[in-house]
Amino acid sequence: MTVRSIRSKAHWAAYLTVVTLAVGIFVAAWSARQDRLWGDMQDAAHEAAREVGLSTRTARNSVFMLQGVANGLFQQQGLALSKEHQAALAERLDIPGTTVLLPITRAAHHTARASVNNHSDSPAFSMAGPKTLADDEAGREKGREIEIALSLGPALIQAKATQSAAAAVYYLSGRGFHLIYPPASDDLQLFTPDMLARDPYRDSLVERNPGRAPVWSASYDDPKGNGLISTLAIPIDDADGQHRAIAAMDFQLDSLSQYVRRPALGIATAFILDDRDRVIAHPTMVGGASDKAPTLQQVAQRAGAAGDWSALRTAPANNRQELAADWALVYDIESTPWRYAMVVDRAQLRWAALRTMPLEAGALAALLLLLGYAEKRRREALVSLRRKAAEDVLQAAPAPVAVLRQADLSIVMANAALLRLFGDDGTTDAASARQSAHEQLHDLIKSLSSQEQIEAGRVSEMCLQRGDSTPFWVLVRCVPLVHEDEPGWLCSLTEVTALKQAQDQLETLATTDPLTGALNRRAIAVRGGVEVKRVDRTAASFSVLLLDIDHFKRVNDEHGHPSGDRVLQAVSRACQGALRELDVFGRWGGEEFVALLPDTGHDGAVAAAERLRVAIEALSVDDDAGRPIRTTVSIGVAVIVPAGDSLEALLSRADTALYVAKAAGRNRVCVAPAGNTPAEVVQAASAASMSADSDSGVSVGA
Structure with a gap:
């Protein structure tokens, strides 16, 4: 158990002790005041019952007197009319x-x-x-x-x-x-x-x-x-x-009403009950022409009693009785079969007692308010200390950290490392860096929330911008917290720009030909496979061009391999310049290149191949001695057959068409017929080589 927890428990124990003692004293005084009010009403009821007994005793003595006189007259002898x-x-x-x-x-x-x-x-x-x-x-x-x-x-x-x-x-x-x-x-x-x-x-x-x-x-x-x-x-x-x-x-009996309407009875309901379950005197029974005496149950219903008052008929006299939510007391009236009853609603008794204690109630309320205010100030001070400690920890943290309010995703706390991440290097305006951080983190958390990716502890990779618009990559991890009694997010950012650049470089090395800068064979295969699957799904058109530089071995032999490398680079640049942005171009191997033409059919593919052939034919590359090197290419074209071709089959047909173009005299475009087997294409190529027109740049296999 820590010292802080011990102090906190001791504080709460002292607080509860004071509150309990104060409330206990007040409740005891309140209970005593209720007993005093009950005692006053009890004394008033007892006095009223005694006076009723005196009144009925006078009546009883009067009839006794009449009986005595009459009996005396009957005793006299010789009395006549x-x-x-x-x-x-x-x-x-x-x-x-x-x-x-x-x-x-x-x-x-x-x-x-x-x-x-x-x-x-x-x-x-x-x-x-x-x-x-x-x-x-x-x-x-x-x-x-x-x-x-x-x-x-x-x-x-x-x-x-x-x-x-x-x-x-x-x-x-x-x-x-x-x-x-x-x-x-x-x-x-x-x-x-x-x-x-x-x-x-x-x-x-x-x-x-x-x-x-x-x-x-x-x-x-x-x-x-x-x-x-x-x-x-x-x-x-x-x-x-x-x-x-x-x-x-x-x-x-109306004369008895004065005994049940005494001011000293206060909130008590007093009445006189006869031996026939009839109420013969009640505060509401006033006047010379009363209705028939109501029953005890009727009086209880009029009073809104929750309990049964029938026990008052036989309840012991001079003893307080509990009738559900009421207290009751009965007195037997001397010389009569009547009972004087008093009933008090205990809830009304409590309120009546409380109204007589304004000073005590005010003192208790003031004490509780004072303790509440003191507790509020203590909590505020504690929260302030904790917030200051949390801010100090966050500010000292080497990692960029920010606290955001969940309601509006606004930054309520950000450390210096976060501001430095967004461009605050000590020479720029910190407010500008904070504003940039606020806007971008707001959009970031909002985006993650809309994509249901902002889970506790989940790491997301995002690209943000510094104050000078320089992009940088970060890993964002958010966990929920409660800050100043409001739900929020604690977001930590880890910059991974260098790692991202290294990954991009590795990706480039893995997919790019280092000599020409075009895609390598692996990347072409991956992109081609994706396009073939798309054609299978959508039945779109797709074509492949396979290019081979004519007599490239002669270039290396006569001008040297460095000059051959420059020729390869020039051909790659010319082809990329002549193709569309959506087309994919890369080096297949040696002096062979491949162009993938999405959404391109027979005519478009032939036109694209001819553009490449013309662009390369116009190239001139100087060797190390300054001599110009002129080169040409032969191009094989293959158009995909929907739901029937794989990338390998498509390249195979393009390669066969390339062979036909070579056999027909080079520097030309040859289209592989759809559905022909390799043997048939070879035969067509042989026929084409014997009847080729030397001025023609394009030939089509039979």
Whole structure:
């Protein structure tokens, strides 16, 4: 492990330690702040539940008071319906089958309303059936109970006064009458027999309530417009323990909304749940005419809860519960079957806690930004040092090296050796050399990329130019790299101009006749083979000329071999000057030369051969003594037969035609007939030699 790697790891360890410690402290403070917010909401919910319990306890005490007064009256012996009350019962309204009275004054009814006599501070009495009571034991017992009920008027008024949430307080008898406070100005408070079939009365029966305890009814919407109501009823028994009536209070549940809308509850959703899975108080349930109490599931759906809130029915009181993404807490409300519940979305709790920590969050953010800035500067410094080190290494490298950006193939770094390669010798403008290098390397990499030749480590041979337009050859090797967080290419160049020149010289020596400068026999054979294959593919025309200098041995014998060499050189120059650029000319051996004529048929080949013959006939070469040497050539012409000739066969036919030309007197052109065998050509040559016209330069074999 290097010292640099140890330092780097130590730096990262210290950095992570600081970040972890800072984040840990912040998270701990954040968690504590969440716990504090939860504790505040828990205290607010506990206080609200306690106040609800106080309110319901007052209602419970009121009905207990009514029960006690009624039980005491039932214990009194000889209590009977007074004459005053008997007279009051004679007051009848036009309501068939119903007797209504208000003590001291007339009953208030929509058919007989007297506002001056309507005392709303007195209980109202209503009874089903005739006003006259039977003169028997049952009648006397009913009259006695009516007297007891009428005696409860002050107690009803007191019970109502002690509980502001009470919509009405009343005494309901199983003998078909009731006394209610406060009275109303319509017949909705009149006694009806179905009152005895409702839950408040039925729940007071011995079989349903053997303990004779107060019972809260299910919530319902009050038809008298008092909103959502729950009736608290307690049974009243006579001295013999026989069930007689109930003392009841209609409790307005809308009054509980104040306990679930406390500001101290913050983001918590608070509500009161009864024992029938109904929510009887909720922040959204405000007003005197509430709809039917929603179910717990409906409230959960409205709140967008992710979990199931049904566990709140049976969850232990005073203990925090986890409901998926929520926290919940429930309290049992004293003297009721109700539960006070509080639910908090934990995500909202986290954000709420975070909003109360601006200083802590700002400090953490500042620390992280500071560390990030320090790390950025450290990285920049490290990158700068590495770049400087890389530049120093590249500058010191003896080989030409450049770094190019992949995006636009521009040079981002080049060493002095590269600039010297492109002509910066210290006396010229370095910017010019750099510009030349940039342009040529850009074109070079772009060309390699388009040809899919720029592979990692692949070496390519290219010809470039120096600043003075002098060409030079280099081997280019490119490897990918990342420079300053950007992809690039590292290109190294190796100049091979001298090697290339040596290769060219070797190639020239291998393919050129050293005396005449024309192609040698090997090169002619290679080029001829290529042309024959092309003819086979394309069915193009192709001809061969085979030349031989006439009486060349006499030139060497009479004038010397140096003079013969000069004749060979003059003939080679004359032939190359008379041929086209695409024609191939070379020395076949000794005094013989070959000309390959691509895309040339019979007539063109004869014309080309005649041009050569005339050009050579006009030559004059001086020997060492200054004497002129005149020479001529004989030329054999052969035209290829497509898909039937090889180069060897074509040269053989040209050689035979050359023999015919020699036999016919030399200094002439002879064309080999296509398809003739050598024997036939010889016979044609023999005939031609006997009838040759000495003035003719061209003859054709038979």
